[in-house]
Amino acid sequence: MTISARAFARPLFRSFEERLGIAVFAAMLLFASTHALLAHGFKAGELEIGHPWSRATPAGAKVAAGYLTIKNNGSKADRLVSVQSDISDKAEIHEMGVDANGVMKMRQVTGGVEIPAGGEVALKPGSYHIMFMGLKAPKNEGETFAGTLTFEKAGTVTVEFAVDAMSGQSQDHSGH
Incomplete structure (x- = not known):
């Protein structure tokens, strides 16, 4: 079984929406963890x-x-x-x-x-x-x-x- 070089060259996230979704998710994780650190209750x-x-x-x-x-x-x-x-x-x-x-x-x-x-x-x-x-x-x-x-x-x-x-x-x- 051969895998073409083209399969490895394909970007992990193909669309702008996928990249934006990952960025928003990462920002939410960062906010949630920062809020927990700042919470002093x-x-x-x-x-x-x-x-x-x-x-x-x-x-x-x-x-x-x-x-x-x-x-x-x-x-x-x-x-x-x-x-x-x-x-x-x-x-x-x-x-x-x-x-x-x-x-x-x-x-x-x-x-x-x-x-x-x-x-x-x-x-x-x-x-x-x-x-x-x-x-x-x-x-x-x-x-x-x-x-x-x-x-x-x-x-x-x-x-x-x-x-x-x-x-x-x-x-x-x-x-x-």
């Missing part, structure tokens, strides 16, 4: 925890703040009741608020933060946030560190906080 039961982050700290700093979003896809409210991390002696949930004299004050939240059914709560600068107190070492931009969130119903989940620039707002690593 975690799940605990019906809860989605999006983009945990913190700011870099100067040398000698004893506190750092942590931020994230919590979306409740369930039909019942849940509550973030505590936070732990190995980067500090203790971690607490705090809230910024304005007192009767118009002065901004920070206070520890007792009883946790409710995440309403079908709702979302953002722990962000100037609002609810996590305070890491008694830092064991400075946090540098580009680093990550683990934290454990405990919810009343969904239980515990370990998340990874991305350390962003000291002076900037969070870069959204969630892809949303």
Whole structure:
């Protein structure tokens, strides 16, 4: 049996449509894999925890703040009741608020933060946030560190906080 040279010379993809289809498919694969890499989210039961982050700290700093979003896809409210991390002696949930004299004050939240059914709560600068107190070492931009969130119903989940620039707002690593 002889195979002609012409059979080997024929292009693998003969039409423009075939080449375009392969290019679109390759682009979709690249997008899907990049999105997965950029996604910085975690799940605990019906809860989605999006983009945990913190700011870099100067040398000698004893506190750092942590931020994230919590979306409740369930039909019942849940509550973030505590936070732990190995980067500090203790971690607490705090809230910024304005007192009767118009002065901004920070206070520890007792009883946790409710995440309403079908709702979302953002722990962000100037609002609810996590305070890491008694830092064991400075946090540098580009680093990550683990934290454990405990919810009343969904239980515990370990998340990874991305350390962003000291002076900037969070870069959204969630892809949303």
